[in-house]
Amino acid sequence: MEPIRIFITGGTFDKEYNELQGRLFFRDTHLPEMLRLGRCHLDLQTRTLMMVDSLEMSDNDRDLIRDACLRAQEQRILITHGTDTMEDTARHLGPFMTAKTVVLTGAMIPYAFGSSDGLFNLGSALAFVQTLPPGVYIAMNGRCFPWDQVRKNRATGTFEEIPPAR
Amino acid sequence: MEPIRIFITGGTFDKEYNELQGRLFFRDTHLPEMLRLGRCHLDLQTRTLMMVDSLEMSDNDRDLIRDACLRAQEQRILITHGTDTMEDTARHLGPFMTAKTVVLTGAMIPYAFGSSDGLFNLGSALAFVQTLPPGVYIAMNGRCFPWDQVRKNRATGTFEEIPPAR
Amino acid sequence: MEPIRIFITGGTFDKEYNELQGRLFFRDTHLPEMLRLGRCHLDLQTRTLMMVDSLEMSDNDRDLIRDACLRAQEQRILITHGTDTMEDTARHLGPFMTAKTVVLTGAMIPYAFGSSDGLFNLGSALAFVQTLPPGVYIAMNGRCFPWDQVRKNRATGTFEEIPPAR
Amino acid sequence: MEPIRIFITGGTFDKEYNELQGRLFFRDTHLPEMLRLGRCHLDLQTRTLMMVDSLEMSDNDRDLIRDACLRAQEQRILITHGTDTMEDTARHLGPFMTAKTVVLTGAMIPYAFGSSDGLFNLGSALAFVQTLPPGVYIAMNGRCFPWDQVRKNRATGTFEEIPPAR
Numbered sequence: 001m002e003p004i005r006i007f008i009t010g011g012t013f014d015k016e017y018n019e020l021q022g023r024l025f026f027r028d029t030h031l032p033e034m035l036r037l038g039r040c041h042l043d044l045q046t047r048t049l050m051m052v053d054s055l056e057m058s059d060n061d062r063d064l065i066r067d068a069c070l071r072a073q074e075q076r077i078l079i080t081h082g083t084d085t086m087e088d089t090a091r092h093l094g095p096f097m098t099a100k101t102v103v104l105t106g107a108m109i110p111y112a113f114g115s116s117d118g119l120f121n122l123g124s125a126l127a128f129v130q131t132l133p134p135g136v137y138i139a140m141n142g143r144c145f146p147w148d149q150v151r152k153n154r155a156t157g158t159f160e161e162i163p164p165a166r
Numbered sequence: 167m168e169p170i171r172i173f174i175t176g177g178t179f180d181k182e183y184n185e186l187q188g189r190l191f192f193r194d195t196h197l198p199e200m201l202r203l204g205r206c207h208l209d210l211q212t213r214t215l216m217m218v219d220s221l222e223m224s225d226n227d228r229d230l231i232r233d234a235c236l237r238a239q240e241q242r243i244l245i246t247h248g249t250d251t252m253e254d255t256a257r258h259l260g261p262f263m264t265a266k267t268v269v270l271t272g273a274m275i276p277y278a279f280g281s282s283d284g285l286f287n288l289g290s291a292l293a294f295v296q297t298l299p300p301g302v303y304i305a306m307n308g309r310c311f312p313w314d315q316v317r318k319n320r321a322t323g324t325f326e327e328i329p330p331a332r
Numbered sequence: 333m334e335p336i337r338i339f340i341t342g343g344t345f346d347k348e349y350n351e352l353q354g355r356l357f358f359r360d361t362h363l364p365e366m367l368r369l370g371r372c373h374l375d376l377q378t379r380t381l382m383m384v385d386s387l388e389m390s391d392n393d394r395d396l397i398r399d400a401c402l403r404a405q406e407q408r409i410l411i412t413h414g415t416d417t418m419e420d421t422a423r424h425l426g427p428f429m430t431a432k433t434v435v436l437t438g439a440m441i442p443y444a445f446g447s448s449d450g451l452f453n454l455g456s457a458l459a460f461v462q463t464l465p466p467g468v469y470i471a472m473n474g475r476c477f478p479w480d481q482v483r484k485n486r487a488t489g490t491f492e493e494i495p496p497a498r
Numbered sequence: 499m500e501p502i503r504i505f506i507t508g509g510t511f512d513k514e515y516n517e518l519q520g521r522l523f524f525r526d527t528h529l530p531e532m533l534r535l536g537r538c539h540l541d542l543q544t545r546t547l548m549m550v551d552s553l554e555m556s557d558n559d560r561d562l563i564r565d566a567c568l569r570a571q572e573q574r575i576l577i578t579h580g581t582d583t584m585e586d587t588a589r590h591l592g593p594f595m596t597a598k599t600v601v602l603t604g605a606m607i608p609y610a611f612g613s614s615d616g617l618f619n620l621g622s623a624l625a626f627v628q629t630l631p632p633g634v635y636i637a638m639n640g641r642c643f644p645w646d647q648v649r650k651n652r653a654t655g656t657f658e659e660i661p662p663a664r
Contacts (some may be wrong), residue, residue: 001278001309011233014349015354017254017441017442017445018487019344019489020486020487022344022347022356022385024354024356027251034286036420037282037283037286038285038286038287038305038307038308039274039282039283039286039306039307039308039324040286040308041307041308041309042307042308042309045248046402053354065441084354093243093467108205108351109349109351110278112445113349113444114444116203117203117205118199119204119286119289120203120204120205120206120284120285120286121204121289121290122286122287122289123285123286123287123288123289123290123291123293123308124289124290124292124293125289125293126290126293127289127290127291127292127293127294127297127305127310128293128297128307130310131294131297131298132213132297139293140205140209141204141205141206141207141208141272142201142204142206142207142289142292143167143207143208144221144297154352155352156283157205157334157351157352158207167500180519181520182610183604183607183608185510185655186652186653186655188510188513188522188582189552190520190522221519250520274517275515275517276515276542278611279515279610279611315502320518321518323518333641356585363524366618367640369615370615370617370618370619370639370640371606371615371616371618371638371639371640371655371656372618372639372640373639373640373641373656374639374640374641386555394532415545442536448535448536449536449537451536451538451618452535452536452538452617452621452622453536453615453616453621454618454621454622455619455620455621455622455623455625455640456502456622456624457620457621457625458625458640459621459622459625459626459629459637459640459642460622460625462642463625463626463629463630463636464629464641471625472619473536473537473538473539473540474533474536474537474538474539474540474624474625475499475539475540476625476628476629487586489537490537490539497535
């Protein structure tokens with residue numbers, strides 16, 4: 001069983017509800033709980049790189065993610081990420097990750113809200129990262145897109161294919 | 167986007183709680199609801215072949231599943247199945263399905279019970295069925311096993327690799 | 333079985349998550365679903381008066397609630413309300429409701445987030461409204477407080493008894 | 499705040515799903531978790547008397563429950579109980595409990611299955627036990643019935659009023 005590295009960066013995946021302030025916020029990642037719930041028995045190493053709303057992710061943050069991917073000993077890497085700028089991070093990584101399989105995934109609904117797409121996406125992303133050749137991909141909506149052929153449709157909240165830029 | 171055929175056969179996936187009798191039973195499949203929850207946007211055709219506990223699945227039932235797979239126009243097929251005899255059905259299909267990718271998956275906890283591994287498994291099975299070469303596989307616990315190299319460990323409730331029979 | 337009037341005013345009870353904007357918002361009340369889930373078989377008449385965050389509730393809104401209570405034909409009235417200003421509305425109603433039993437209740441966690449205290453509070457509020465003598469009360473945390481002897485402790489998120497003002 | 503004693507006897511309230519055997523079973527009570535979820539701040543003392551399906555409750559078991567109620571120092575007692583024979587236990591206790599308020603409650607759906615009426619019933623039962631005069635009652639479906647005027651309608655799964663036996 002090939003080892004898989006998971007990098008956590010935050011996003012809707014991990015938002016929680018602060019009942020004293022009535023606001024959404026980040027605390028700890030729910031990933032270990034989700035993997036337990038999914039009875040996942042893969043060889044996984046998880047590390048939290050940051051815990052941010054992806055709308056607030058800077059280029060510095062993206063450099064940090066890229067360096068972490070480049071330095072990782074594993075050939076297969078999963079990144080949990082907010083959906084709003086997931087395509088930006090994918091494009092930031094794409095040209096540099098030619099020797100490793102990197103899959104970004106996220107959620108539209110916080111896992112803590114009980115009806116999340118996160119568990120479904122996590123399952124599919126872990127399968128894609130095990131089977132796809134080196135490259136950077138986004139796994140959302142049951143599908144998998146190469147990093148330069150995908151965008152989030154903000155009206156529908158789904159990811160869709162676009163022709164690669166020339 | 168390549169079309170995927172889903173065949174539903176029952177299993178823990180779809181068990182519900184009868185509150186008048188205090189017993190588990192089958193009614194309708196939860197698959198459409200799970201796909202909606204997962205915001206899945208694949209090209210899927212779903213058909214219920216049967217709705218049984220896999221401990222009560224007969225060889226006739228398995229012939230029926232095999233025939234349905236052989237006759238399906240799609241090259242990629244997902245089967246939801248009880249975990250207790252999933253490996254038997256995989257072995258029933260394996261020698262005949264050399265031209266199509268067939269993935270069996272299921273759940274240890276009924277989806278209706280709110281803490282199911284089903285959503286995670288469904289996500290991973292749909293990813294595996296899109297990416298793996300022709301053959302019959304079992305997708306459970308985040309992993310994917312060829313049909314002749316897998317068994318359910320009844321003590322732990324997880325699936326594990328075994329050497330292929332000679 | 334004595335009829336009970338339910339007035340809905342919004343509050344955390346009924347907040348939902350907008351997955352396109354990543355924000356909390358109001359749509360329809362979850363009360364009918366909650367009553368169904370609770371297998372509630374009381375004689376209830378439900379009406380939505382407004383759907384607001386209680387921090388944005390004005391004195392006009394409170395007059396509207398008071399008038400609705402005064403005009404209701406039922407002797408027993410339940411009001412769902414945001415917790416932030418629940419005590420203010422209770423004080424607004426208190427001096428006028430000497431002939432009817434009025435119980436305000438709410439939730440700290442939105443019902444839609446799957447782990448709500450709302451179902452518990454709804455059950456207790458419906459029991460208190462059936463059994464208490466005329467007056468205005470707040471039912472939260474399993475307890476019931478007269479309108480002039482209660483405040484929300486903002487540090488803990490719980491309601492607590494205070495001496496009546498003189 | 500008057501202290502309340504809670505006696506746990508099992509019932510659907512506390513059933514769980516054994517994923518290795520695909521069967522329902524009892525382990526620990528979910529009551530503390532439910533009280534935490536409900537943000538309940540009452541003065542409660544909880545004790546598990548037994549953990550049984552109420553169809554298997556014997557007269558000896560009912561004597562044990564009655565003795566525990568008689569010996570309890572608290573004047574207000576809540577009993578969680580399977581719904582199938584809840585009325586039998588209520589009749590067993592009724593003639594003896596003239597000085598204490600005793601409320602029996604339960605659930606049609608196990609709490610662990612995520613969509614339980616248990617949280618709603620628990621909230622209402624705790625409110626009834628605080629407000630009703632001495633006597634034995636069943637709190638289900640948002641209602642409260644004296645011990646000698648109630649039966650479970652097995653066709654609908656709801657509790658209904660009957661004239662007291664003469």
